[in-house]
Amino acid sequence: MFFASDNTSGVHPKILEALSQANDGFAPAYGADSYTSALQERLRDIFDAPDARIYPMTSGTGANAALLAAMTPPWGVIYCHKTAHIEMDERGAAGFYAGGAKLKALPSKDSRIDPNALRAEIMADANGNDIHAMPPAAVSLTNITEFGELYSPVQIAELANVSGLPLHFDGARFANAIAASKISPWEMTRELSTLSLGATKTGAMAAEAAVLFDPALVEAFESQRMRGGHNLSKARFVSAQILAWLENDLWLELATHANAMAARLAAGLVDLGGSLSYSVDGNMVFATLPRAMHARAKAKGAIYHLWGTDTALIGDPETPQMARFVASWSTTPAHVDALLAAFEP
């Protein structure tokens, strides 16, 4: 009953096998190998972006930080949602890489950036182009969001229009977003300057592709990636993972499955009397259940995160408490059903 994170899942067998196949004698280091070239061609094709530059990496945090640092001067503002991974979970990586740039974290009624709030903040910050203020530099979106919600292309275009700023996508669960939306990767990304395309959470071992749609960012990004320690020597083994992940749309198959497992879980939780805190668009479920039900499931070995401050589950057993449940490519219907059963008396 592992629902703590998609990070706790293992590696899909086809991706493991690709590592063996890539282990074919000597190959040039630092991305000059044929796997990395092939990956670049493959992703250019998928995104219909013939000038895009692709860099294999092993860390989503590293990819986000190096990309954002290429998109802002050290005195710029990067707008994101209050719940963004770059704001909450990367110990200040973006501000560190970008030499002191500011993340401005916007609240909203859900987990997506509100266009009106974004417009208002940017107008206030840009006011008069005053040397005392930090000027607007970029916007970072997460799709699906950290609370499992999807941005549509229309919503993305609106944020691009409203802001007038280059967009970065944290795509740690990009596959889940594409699987959920059933649109093409191109349609999802046509407004973007950069994308962190994460394969790790969806079946790879440690593999992210940093995608630069804007070639003007190459020198800054490559420099930040290098001095961040993210230009790996045996890069072929990262690229090979992503190639296998893309082959025959394995990535979408795995994401579609994970999304379905989350939907099954969400339906079951509602049946049990739980309420959903956010829409379940991808592979994550945020649901509120009485403390007593959490206590029961935890006692039976269910592993997931209680969200917020009431992790001790002390007091009135009927008080509701929100929790996060994440399904992965390796979550089975049986896993889901076992978890649902654990909530029952």
Added chain:
Amino acid sequence: MFFASDNTSGVHPKILEALSQANDGFAPAYGADSYTSALQERLRDIFDAPDARIYPMTSGTGANAALLAAMTPPWGVIYCHKTAHIEMDERGAAGFYAGGAKLKALPSKDSRIDPNALRAEIMADANGNDIHAMPPAAVSLTNITEFGELYSPVQIAELANVSGLPLHFDGARFANAIAASKISPWEMTRELSTLSLGATKTGAMAAEAAVLFDPALVEAFESQRMRGGHNLSKARFVSAQILAWLENDLWLELATHANAMAARLAAGLVDLGGSLSYSVDGNMVFATLPRAMHARAKAKGAIYHLWGTDTALIGDPETPQMARFVASWSTTPAHVDALLAAFEP
């Protein structure tokens, strides 16, 4: 009719004269002079802080940034109000000096930090001591605030208690705060780790004293001050300004005067039908007046800032628009009355 900022005022004659007196031949550089020693003794006495360390500087931004950088690791969070100078007006200086640390800017119903909001943010950030999150490190207050409001010692103590964190004071208008509260400097500062004591806005030329109540911060602060370029060679001329400013309570005399001019102006604006947006505790007035009145005053040469986005004053002349008016040590009743007259038809 100069009400744009207390920065536009000149230097009090006694402070100018002190510069001449300090110009007595050779003196050791970098603060090893007798003026700087005397300043340290004087401020230790005023703050009843025998272990405090005092550093003359010429920049409030420099003092704030070097102090805050000594109070946080590069991955820490500094809490401040949404309107704080360090958040709005220093182009990211604190995050720069502190190597990527985050300013978390809190909203409130006025211009002071709300203790409950502060507690909630700190609890959320400290939750579980997770390596992914940025841990709480310090709180920065401004007294009087950027909107002219006073914190009382009781309010300051509450923020200290609620946060459990070391406190920094941006004291750009510290003299106005002491003059307004009529309490001793000691009583105002007894909860603090550090203070930027600003004399520039209250009659000096360019003089701030960085005060370290916590001697454990000395090495980090001195290093940040030095590499920030704020360890001035002919430091005697900075210290001499502050000594003259303190002598015979000139600082309080000047601040009391500026506060009185603001009160006079506030009363006059209310008489004219304006409404006050914040309490007028010190030398700043934020008041809302119809666009037509602003247009009239501006046309007659009044100099002050319209606040927010409606600086063009276009449209319905009766629509109210907020403005900021700052009185200084050199503002006279005649200046105030001339400004008030300028609003009349």
Added chain:
Amino acid sequence: MFFASDNTSGVHPKILEALSQANDGFAPAYGADSYTSALQERLRDIFDAPDARIYPMTSGTGANAALLAAMTPPWGVIYCHKTAHIEMDERGAAGFYAGGAKLKALPSKDSRIDPNALRAEIMADANGNDIHAMPPAAVSLTNITEFGELYSPVQIAELANVSGLPLHFDGARFANAIAASKISPWEMTRELSTLSLGATKTGAMAAEAAVLFDPALVEAFESQRMRGGHNLSKARFVSAQILAWLENDLWLELATHANAMAARLAAGLVDLGGSLSYSVDGNMVFATLPRAMHARAKAKGAIYHLWGTDTALIGDPETPQMARFVASWSTTPAHVDALLAAFEP
């Protein structure tokens, strides 16, 4: 004929197999898994360091930078050799992570730090403890060095004594150093504060262990690693690589083999009339040969780096030109002999 770098080699089969074995369902992320625990115990045992803290990483540059940043304040000096990887090949990673700290690169007659030069620099920098200067903070050694030379424990102890500073080891080729010296890992490291233990160049895919012998550095290191993007989610797959690498002393077997291949190559080059520029202690050979011989070998497909500026091989064919040859765990005697043959007419 791949002698450009040990980075161009693949992954040893036992390490690949270990990845499959580690792929056993769900496991806690971010190093809370059993593989990472086992790795910590194993390395504590190998280094006879029961309090050491071990962190799996995928990047030597990342490990070096995060470790060094934990050992110096932003205004400190880190001493290294002029040829060190941190000085020459990491695009300023250490200075970046450490917030502006300085690498001071020392020349010497070989590729090891000269104790007298180190003492002289430290004395000069520490002179008077002046706030204007950057104070000495740490020393970084590379063993074997970037030019293939070994430091003995006596030499390491001398640098520790002479400097009085904490020592960092760049152990990208630590296995080659242990294999060459035939001493225990403990004996090699007993003077160290920190070690980057690199497995990648010696048969792993992407695996380094950051070793903190000094537990006082834990908070700073963990923070720098996290905000650098080097706290990987599926850490078990990094730890599993290193565990397999250590098992039954596979690491020493592979390093001993690589060292032997370098010795075979060095002997052959001398037989061909080449001269060795540095002592061949590990798996790297720096040798000088006439331009004509290089041209011949290159034309036959030999892959290795000409060192310095004469990479065009233009002019008098008898002029000698230095080159670097690196043997790896997968280099065979036949590879060596083929390369040697390629130099002959």
Added chain:
Amino acid sequence: MFFASDNTSGVHPKILEALSQANDGFAPAYGADSYTSALQERLRDIFDAPDARIYPMTSGTGANAALLAAMTPPWGVIYCHKTAHIEMDERGAAGFYAGGAKLKALPSKDSRIDPNALRAEIMADANGNDIHAMPPAAVSLTNITEFGELYSPVQIAELANVSGLPLHFDGARFANAIAASKISPWEMTRELSTLSLGATKTGAMAAEAAVLFDPALVEAFESQRMRGGHNLSKARFVSAQILAWLENDLWLELATHANAMAARLAAGLVDLGGSLSYSVDGNMVFATLPRAMHARAKAKGAIYHLWGTDTALIGDPETPQMARFVASWSTTPAHVDALLAAFEP
């Protein structure tokens, strides 16, 4: 007998008087005042640089660091002499402002950068434009150097040509250089991108002009200056100092005098048997004298710096020891003669 530094001198009466004159009521803050405009016009004229941008500051370290940070990416290399102030005396300010950029400090037989050494370093660093290396970005010269030696325009042009990089001048003693060379400020600076023009050491209180000959650097420089805390509110009082300093060539008069005092001292020291360690081109004398003579002068109250490590003057009284003597605008012939007399028995 104050010869420790020109920093220990006071302020010239005409500059003090200019402060009083500038104290004429209200004036716009942050450099929007008429004094700062006039300063910009005056310096554009002096340097025959109609597009130059001028910024008054109070700190040479701040000016150097903000200028250099505008001239290099965070991963670039700035070349300077081993004895440069930015390398030795600013606690890493340039690397801090520039986000981790490297100062590469070159040795030479005197205190000037050797063109051949510069060319060699740049060629090595630029080799192959490798992403692993830090690329060459800028060169910083000090004129007169930290050891009192002058660069001629021919020498400066040679460094510009050899390097192909933008040049920065640390002009802390620029007046002494112009006075010594008897060439125009234009001729001295025509190869420069930026200049820190220091008035403090030559009679001002705290006044430096940052000069941007290259307008492309404006945004980066203004941002770095602002977030460094060097955009002073009452800027008119800094600009007024420099205007008075320039008026009727007061700056050259004061520098010529200081240089003459140094020459008088140098001649006297030679007469006493001392030997000069560097050429005495400006207002600094580096001379070697027997320990016994130093001990004598120190006992009689002479204040100057023994240079290097033998500051205790222990051992054989005839052993020579180098010292630094700095003359200032306020040094008189009587001061010099008193110092010379102090060395005699």
